[in-house]
Amino acid sequence: MRFTFFILLSIFLTGSLIAQVPEDALRYSWMRQKGTARNQAVGGAMGSLGGDITATFVNPAGLGLYKTGEFVLSPGFKFFNNNSQYRESSASAKDNAFNFGTSGFVLGFGNNSRKWKGSAISIAVNRTASFNNNIYYKGQNDLSSYSEQYAEELANSRIPVERAFDDNSLSLGTRMALYTYLIDTATINGVKQIIGLPELLGSRDQENRIQTTGGITEISLGAAGNMDDKFYVGGSIGLPIVNYERTNTFTETDPSGNTNNNFNRSTLREVYTTKGLGLNAKFGIIFKPVDLVRVGLAVHTPTIYGLKDTYTADMTTDTENYPPSPGLVDVSSDVLTGNQLTQYEYDMVSPWKIMLSGSYVFREVEDVTRQRGFISADVEFVNHKSSSFSSAGSTSDDNYYDGINSTIDDIYKSTINVRLGGELKFNTFMARGGFSYYGNPYTDSELKARQMFISGGLGYRNKGFFVDFTYVHGLLRDVNFPYRLSDKANTFAEVKGSSGNVLMTFGFKF
Numbered sequence: 240m241r242f243t244f245f246i247l248l249s250i251f252l253t254g255s256l257i258a259q260v261p262e263d264a265l266r267y268s269w270m271r272q273k274g275t276a277r278n279q280a281v282g283g284a285m286g287s288l289g290g291d292i293t294a295t296f297v298n299p300a301g302l303g304l305y306k307t308g309e310f311v312l313s314p315g316f317k318f319f320n321n322n323s324q325y326r327e328s329s330a331s332a333k334d335n336a337f338n339f340g341t342s343g344f345v346l347g348f349g350n351n352s353r354k355w356k357g358s359a360i361s362i363a364v365n366r367t368a369s370f371n372n373n374i375y376y377k378g379q380n381d382l383s384s385y386s387e388q389y390a391e392e393l394a395n396s397r398i399p400v401e402r403a404f405d406d407n408s409l410s411l412g413t414r415m416a417l418y419t420y421l422i423d424t425a426t427i428n429g430v431k432q433i434i435g436l437p438e439l440l441g442s443r444d445q446e447n448r449i450q451t452t453g454g455i456t457e458i459s460l461g462a463a464g465n466m467d468d469k470f471y472v473g474g475s476i477g478l479p480i481v482n483y484e485r486t487n488t489f490t491e492t493d494p495s496g497n498t499n500n501n502f503n504r505s506t507l508r509e510v511y512t513t514k515g516l517g518l519n520a521k522f523g524i525i526f527k528p529v530d531l532v533r534v535g536l537a538v539h540t541p542t543i544y545g546l547k548d549t550y551t552a553d554m555t556t557d558t559e560n561y562p563p564s565p566g567l568v569d570v571s572s573d574v575l576t577g578n579q580l581t582q583y584e585y586d587m588v589s590p591w592k593i594m595l596s597g598s599y600v601f602r603e604v605e606d607v608t609r610q611r612g613f614i615s616a617d618v619e620f621v622n623h624k625s626s627s628f629s630s631a632g633s634t635s636d637d638n639y640y641d642g643i644n645s646t647i648d649d650i651y652k653s654t655i656n657v658r659l660g661g662e663l664k665f666n667t668f669m670a671r672g673g674f675s676y677y678g679n680p681y682t683d684s685e686l687k688a689r690q691m692f693i694s695g696g697l698g699y700r701n702k703g704f705f706v707d708f709t710y711v712h713g714l715l716r717d718v719n720f721p722y723r724l725s726d727k728a729n730t731f732a733e734v735k736g737s738s739g740n741v742l743m744t745f746g747f748k749f
Contacts, residue, residue, distance in 0.1 A: 261647045263513075264626035266483075267455070267544070267589045269680050270368045271690060272297065272658070275313050275341045276707035276744035280696030281660025282673025284615040286596030287525055287535030289471065293341045295363045295461035297617075298523035298537035298596065299473030303463035305347030305359040311746035313340030317369065319713075319738035325445075326378030326730065332448070336371040340742050354466050361461040361475075368455040370483050374719060376732040377446035383730065384443055385491055385722045386435025386505070389416035394433045400424055404575075411552060411572045411581065412507070418575075419556035420564040421505050436502045436558055437491055444492040447721045447732070453482040461521075471525040476518075479542060483513040489721055503557040515546035519589075535596035542589040545631065550581045584631040585640070594619045612663040619658070623651040623680045654678035660694075669698035671709070681718075687733070688717045703748040713738040 272283040274293030285291055289301025292311045318335035343363030350357050392413045398406050404417055416422045422435045437443050456479070463473025490506045523537035555569040572581060598615035627644045630636040660673030677690040696709030715736040723729050 261643060261650060264587065264589075264628070264647055265623065265651065265680060266370070267368070267481075267542070267587065268621060268623055268626055269654075269677065269690075271675060271677060271692060271713075273340055273365055273367055273369075275311060276315075276696055276709040276742040277662075277671065277698060279340065279711050279740070279742055280671035280673055280694050280698075280707065280709040281615060281662060282658045282675040282692065282694055284596070284598075284617045284658035284660040284673060284675070286523075286537055286594050286615075286617040286658075287533040287598045288596075288613065288615055289525055289533075292343055292345050292361055292363050293365075294463075294473070295343075295361045295459050295475050296341065296365050296367065296457065296477070296521070298525065298535050298594065299461045299475040299521055300463050300471040300523040300525040300535065300537070302345060302359040302361055302461055302473050303357065303465040303471035303525070305345050306349060306357055307347050308749045309345045309347075309746060310343075310749070311345075311363075311744060312342045313742060313744040315339055315740060315742035317371065317738060317740045319372070319736055321372070321374050321715075321734055321736040323374060323376035323719075323732045323734050325376035325447075325732035326380050328376075328378035330376045330446075332373040332375035334371065334373040334450075336369070336452075338366050338369050338371075338454070338740070340744065341365040350465075355464055356468055357465040359463050361459075363461065364456060364458050366454050367457045367479060370451045370453045372449070372451045372736075374449040374732075374734055375447070376719070376734070377444070379442050379494060380445050380730060381442035383724055383727055384435050384437035384440075385445070385489060385507070386416060386421045386437050387724055387727075388722045389413040390422045390433045390435045390438075391724060391726065393417065393422065400433070411550070411575055412554075414575050415507070415552065415554040415570050415572065416556075418570045419505070419554050419568040420558045420561055421554070421556045423561075423563070436561065437493070437505070440493055440495070440500065440502060442494060444494045445721065446490050447719075448488045449485065449719065451483070451485045453484050456480045456482070459521075469527050472523070474520065474522045476520050477542075479517040479519065479544075481513055481515045481517065481544065481546060483511075485509075485511045487511070498559055501558050501561040503559050505554065505556040507552065507554045509550070509552040512549045513546055515544050517542040517544040517589075519543070523594075531600050531602070533596075533598045533600070535594075535598075537592075537594040537596070539592035539594075541591055541625070544587045544589070546585055546587055548583040548585075550583070585636075586629045586631050588625075588627050588629075590622045590625045592619060592621050612661060614661040615659070617656075617658040619656040620653065621656065622653040624648050624653060626651070650682055651680050652682045654680050662698075667699055667701045669700070669707075671696045671698065686718050686731075690715050704745075705747070706745040707743065709740075709742045709744075711738075711740040711742070713740070 278293040289304035294301030320333040459477040461475035519542040658675040694711040698707040
């Protein structure tokens, strides 16, 4: 298949050492809502309910329902398995990691004034995104070679080959490919051109492993007020801390067994890290038109991130008996940078989020001891097209970032996310269930993606102490491109993943 937006992207990648690509923007916007075990058990659908510290990160107006203080801690454990399909071949990978949900303090205050019945403030921390993942795929590719992206960049740069290795305007990948003779000049049909040696093969075995760790940990300060127990209003300010690392190992091999065709194997191992800090705000209201019904509206401003990337890589290529090469050649990015760490500083802005919520609270039922409960739903709008990058320093990078932002606008779209859930309370025990769905952010209909989560849990509350247990089962579908070319169809892997998240929240009121 052919994706025209990658033609635009490759033009802006040519001659640039900057590492950001559109997928980096999606990483900070296409993620499920995290919270306490209670919040997760009902699918995260608590935008109109309140009374939970997670409201700090969802709809701060919900803090207005607090009348006392509360301390909360939410440890958890996640395990996942990914199955990938690439060039009609299947592969799988799995991993696990510890995580945590919303934790912190809420202080509630009563008020005897005629209108304002109470207020509350919160100091909370939440793992709003977890990047722990492991993807592996492999297959035989008769369409393209990963070497072509480097040959394409060098050809478009018009830099003479004899000077290209020392030219810092070329990407490190292209310079490593030139150093190891993965790409070189060749005369074909009387025309001298730059090619990747694997291009001359009929097909290539390819495999790719992507391991990511880290997450976004957000510290937030929230406040809310309660007017007549009918109208609640609140806001919060968040400081998300980004810590991300990706190790990408791509290998291309000649499957023919021929030892005289000038290519045997090439491996590129890349390590990216991203660290930074952001700033955002959330505002919301909850209205109780009648005692059993609650309606909520929340707006999340874009998060403004200041980020720094680091990049290291090494490439090993075996070109067998290719004349200029000794056969097996390896090179590290440190050789090309004089052992200087490769870093990029830039800013990123995530999309706005708008959430409309509603819930119905049940009264007591005679045949069960003081049974009560609720059903709740959130509908969330996120415009992924509005994500953007900008330079943190030199204006010489502006054209590059303009190109990336234009590509983001072309390949992503807005999505509607839905969360549903409910709870039944039996005296001191509670049973909960929920469902959430996060829509496809890609404009291209051939790129299938979505996130779906089914959850359930139990809770206990007595004499100011509470403990909740939740299990969330996730079903993920996404795509991954090992590399991109501007002159031919781009191949990709389809990734279908499943995950399990066990979360416990315990706390006490004071």
